[in-house]
Amino acid sequence: xxxxxxxxxxxxxxxxxxxxxxxxxxxxxxxxxxxxxxxxxxxxxxxxxxxxxxxxxxxxxxxxxxxxxxxxxxxxxxxxxxxxxxxxxxxxxxxxxxxxxxxxxxxxxxxxxxxxxxxxxxxxxxxxxxxxxxxxxxxxxxxxxxxxxxxxxxxxxxxxxxxxxxxxxxxxxxxxxxxxxxxxxxxxxxxxxxxxxxxxxxxxxxxxxxxxxxxxxxxxxxxxxxxxxxxxxxxxxxxxxxxxxxxxxxxxxxxxxxxxxxxxxxxxxxxxxxxxxxxxxxxxxxxxxxxxxxxxxxxxxxxxxxxxxxxxxxxxxxxxxxxxxxxxxxxxxxxxxxxxxxxxxxxxxxxxxxxxxxxxxxxxxxxxxxxxxxxxxxxxxxxxxxxxxxxxxxxxxxxxxxxxxxxxxxxxxxxxxxxxxxxxxxxxxxxxxxxxxxxxxxxxxxxxxxxxxxxxxxxxxxxxxxxxxxxxxxxxxxxxxxxxxxxxxxxxxxxxxxxxxxxxxxxxxxxxxxxxxxxxxxxxxxxxxxxxxxxxxxxxxxxxxxxxxxxxxxxxxxxxxxxxxxxxx
Amino acid sequence: xxxxxxxxxxxxxxxxxxxxxxxxxxxxxxxxxxxxxxxxxxxxxxxxxxxxxxxxxxxxxxxxxxxxxxxxxxxxxxxxxxxxxxxxxxxxxxxxxxxxxxxxxxxxxxxxxxxxxxxxxxxxxxxxxxxxxxxxxxxxxxxxxxxxxxxxxxxxxxxxxxxxxxxxxxxxxxxxxxxxxxxxxxxxxxxxxxxxxxxxxxxxxxxxxxxxxxxxxxxxxxxxxxxxxxxxxxxxxx
Numbered sequence: 001x002x003x004x005x006x007x008x009x010x011x012x013x014x015x016x017x018x019x020x021x022x023x024x025x026x027x028x029x030x031x032x033x034x035x036x037x038x039x040x041x042x043x044x045x046x047x048x049x050x051x052x053x054x055x056x057x058x059x060x061x062x063x064x065x066x067x068x069x070x071x072x073x074x075x076x077x078x079x080x081x082x083x084x085x086x087x088x089x090x091x092x093x094x095x096x097x098x099x100x101x102x103x104x105x106x107x108x109x110x111x112x113x114x115x116x117x118x119x120x121x122x123x124x125x126x127x128x129x130x131x132x133x134x135x136x137x138x139x140x141x142x143x144x145x146x147x148x149x150x151x152x153x154x155x156x157x158x159x160x161x162x163x164x165x166x167x168x169x170x171x172x173x174x175x176x177x178x179x180x181x182x183x184x185x186x187x188x189x190x191x192x193x194x195x196x197x198x199x200x201x202x203x204x205x206x207x208x209x210x211x212x213x214x215x216x217x218x219x220x221x222x223x224x225x226x227x228x229x230x231x232x233x234x235x236x237x238x239x240x241x242x243x244x245x246x247x248x249x250x251x252x253x254x255x256x257x258x259x260x261x262x263x264x265x266x267x268x269x270x271x272x273x274x275x276x277x278x279x280x281x282x283x284x285x286x287x288x289x290x291x292x293x294x295x296x297x298x299x300x301x302x303x304x305x306x307x308x309x310x311x312x313x314x315x316x317x318x319x320x321x322x323x324x325x326x327x328x329x330x331x332x333x334x335x336x337x338x339x340x341x342x343x344x345x346x347x348x349x350x351x352x353x354x355x356x357x358x359x360x361x362x363x364x365x366x367x368x369x370x371x372x373x374x375x376x377x378x379x380x381x382x383x384x385x386x387x388x389x390x391x392x393x394x395x396x397x398x399x400x401x402x403x404x405x406x407x408x409x410x411x412x413x414x415x416x417x418x419x420x421x422x423x424x425x426x427x428x429x430x431x432x433x434x435x436x437x438x439x440x441x442x443x444x445x446x447x448x449x450x451x452x453x454x455x456x457x458x459x460x461x462x463x464x465x466x467x468x469x470x471x472x473x474x475x476x477x478x479x480x481x482x483x484x485x486x487x488x489x490x491x492x493x494x495x496x497x498x499x500x501x502x503x504x505x506x507x508x509x510x511x512x513x514x515x516x517x518x519x520x521x522x523x524x525x526x527x528x529x530x531x532x533x534x535x536x537x538x539x540x541x542x543x544x545x546x547x548x549x550x551x552x553x554x555x556x557x558x559x560x561x562x563x564x565x566x567x568x569x
Numbered sequence: 570x571x572x573x574x575x576x577x578x579x580x581x582x583x584x585x586x587x588x589x590x591x592x593x594x595x596x597x598x599x600x601x602x603x604x605x606x607x608x609x610x611x612x613x614x615x616x617x618x619x620x621x622x623x624x625x626x627x628x629x630x631x632x633x634x635x636x637x638x639x640x641x642x643x644x645x646x647x648x649x650x651x652x653x654x655x656x657x658x659x660x661x662x663x664x665x666x667x668x669x670x671x672x673x674x675x676x677x678x679x680x681x682x683x684x685x686x687x688x689x690x691x692x693x694x695x696x697x698x699x700x701x702x703x704x705x706x707x708x709x710x711x712x713x714x715x716x717x718x719x720x721x722x723x724x725x726x727x728x729x730x731x732x733x734x735x736x737x738x739x740x741x742x743x744x745x746x747x748x749x750x751x752x753x754x755x756x757x758x759x760x761x762x763x764x765x766x767x768x769x770x771x772x773x774x775x776x777x778x779x780x781x782x783x784x785x786x787x788x789x790x791x792x793x794x795x796x797x798x799x800x801x802x803x804x805x806x807x
Binding site: 288290305309310312458459460461462463464465466467469470471472473474477478494497498501503504505506507512 | 612613614615616617620628629631634635636653656657660661663664693694695697718719737738740741742743744745
């Protein structure tokens with residue numbers, strides 16, 4: 001007997017409506033680190049003690065968004081607007097509970113205003129359930145309409161229809177490159193092969209970015225449903241979800257989700273009574289950034305050393321064990337159920353002419369409220385930083401935003417009104433990337449920022465090709481000379497030449513994009529590089545300069561040779 | 570195999586479908602520097618020295634892992650490509666401790682030859698001077714990591730021709746090291762058959778026969794093709 005989704009949804013909805021109150025405690029990684037677990041235990045113990053646990057439930061949900069204000073607690077009372085409380089402690093949680101029971105407003109804890117731009121200015125498609133459902137209960141996902149798109153596709157659409165719908169929606173790869181998803185699916189569907197695979201890339205590694213982790217932690221079934229839809233569309237019966245090794249919680253919740261979905265017949269053999277079989281297995285990474293690159297990721301799934309290989313052949317032609325393989329980013333796949341469920345036209349009504357839909361960003365760095373946000377494509381950086389993020393704290397000024405992590409570039413203040421979409425960002429020398437947005441104020445030194453990212457790439461280079469393996473190390477050394485005031489203008493020229501070499505001749509995306517932070521900071525903040533070199537001065541005041549070369553005629557000659565102007569008395 | 574036509578350095582040349590660009594280019598007498606490529610082994614595409622300009626591609630492509638296709642327009646020695654190759658050779662020389670004057674392979678070293686052919690007379694980059702050791706535990710051979718360029722010819726010949734897999738790469742990035750049997754000393758490796766193929770294919774003085782002194786380590790790169798041809802002709806059967 002296939003599972004009756006409608007009945008399961010109705011039962012869960014009824015159960016939730018019968019509650020006097022639903023208290024949701026964010027159990028995403030940032031809130032857990034801030035102490036959400038103690039809050040949840042306190043609430044549950046208090047409910048049990050007072051024997052209210054039948055009418056009031058305290059559930060652990062996924063990410064609610066304003067992560068820098070965690071632990072977050074959301075209260076849902078029937079017929080009322082939901083309220084989110086920030087920085088909740090076990091004591092304030094008791095007070096919240098007490099006031100709920102008594103029907104009063106909690107005295108000491110601050111509730112976030114529902115009109116707060118951070119909450120009000122978002123358009124949640126991928127994050128629709130995030131922070132409202134318990135990620136470990138399949139019933140709650142189904143009650144929110146989950147697996148409806150899969151049922152619709154299996155019973156009413158051909159695989160070709162599904163591909164066409166995804167193409168028509170204009171969805172593009174959310175991992176960073178922005179390749180049209182529909183085109184990729186069609187290639188994989190048409191590629192000849194007795195077996196095919198679907199791979200979800202959850203090896204998110206950009207410093208400061210955690211969109212995929214949050215999606216996997218908060219709404220794992222959405223990813224599974226997206227993978228199943230992809231499997232149906234291209235004719236695959238096996239999927240792998242590659243989860244970064246550090247994402248323990250995401251991996252555990254996905255495990256639970258896969259097991260539950262298999263029990264309910266939503267994965268496995270004869271999904272929902274159709275002729276479609278689809279299994280999903282988890283593969284855990286072992287801590288290599290390069291495994292987010294698709295050919296390295298496949299090598300890792302096959303048990304080999306995580307190193308890229310030359311494309312073509314592309315994975316869609318020849319991937320895992322030589323069979324056609326569709327690799328999509330977690331966020332891309334998590335968007336698919338919404339597209340199939342609500343239609344391509346609905347999805348394409350969000351965003352800009354060439355970048356459709358919404359995008360999730362991890363807003364981090366110097367903003368009032370940091371966290372996870374989802375906005376339509378084409379929202380300007382200014383709106384994101386100053387409206388949603390609440391601006392720069394402590395009255396400092398905005399300097400730049402780093403998008404796309406170590407593969408991306410910076411967006412300076414002059415380009416605050418740039419719409420965040422694939423084309424506009426490329427035009428100003430950066431990339432959309434996976435969605436990391438690090439906001440920097442005037443205390444950040446741009447050569448130092450570039451040096452940080454180069455250090456990251458140097459450490460994460462797999463070592464297969466010479467340009468990336470040695471080139472990134474030499475670039476990092478030159479940058480360190482610059483930030484310590486010991487570089488010459490010749491070093492800067494060498495650095496620029498290495499940028500060109502490494503991006504032109506590296507084997508995979510890691511190396512090709514590694515120079516981007518240097519190139520883009522040089523484009524907008526060249527004066528800062530020159531101040532470090534010529535004046536041995538850090539304009540942001542964050543670098544410590546090495547002691548000056550000894551004075552005297554030789555020293556001056558040396559400084560002159562290095563291109564440093566020598567002051568005359 | 571069907572014949573295809575390409576343009577290499579403004580000349581029309583023919584090749585066979587299924588050949589790599591490197592094969593076609595070399596068949597027409599044009600020399601390209603390579604270090605990780607070796608006749609008889611799988612392609613790696615790691616040294617990036619055989620890069621060529623391919624019309625329609627914004628970045629140069631490695632000739633060894635790019636398949637020749639009908640109508641391709643290739644340039645093998647543009648100013649940009651020559652400059653990149655020199656830089657790559659400089660990076661290789663700066664990476665580890667390549668002191669030719671005291672090397673067993675001086676005069677017979679492929680890295681030395683590539684650098685000399687490219688006109689590298691000095692290295693502009695900071696020498697990384699890593700402190701790396703040698704493994705002399707094997708009774709006949711030695712490995713000196715200071716001279717290794719991580720081309721992995723030894724790894725590939727061991728797996729693909731000898732059918733063992735004594736060698737592999739440990740660590741990553743610039744810290745990568747060739748190691749035996751998942752980190753045993755070479756002399757204690759249980760899988761090594763002491764066939765010596767890795768020593769013969771090594772382009773530098775990293776793998777050598779014990780007892781060789783400066784300049785004495787002459788490698789026999791023809792060994793591999795002799796073995797593979799002999800196998801094809803079943804010379805050692807019956």
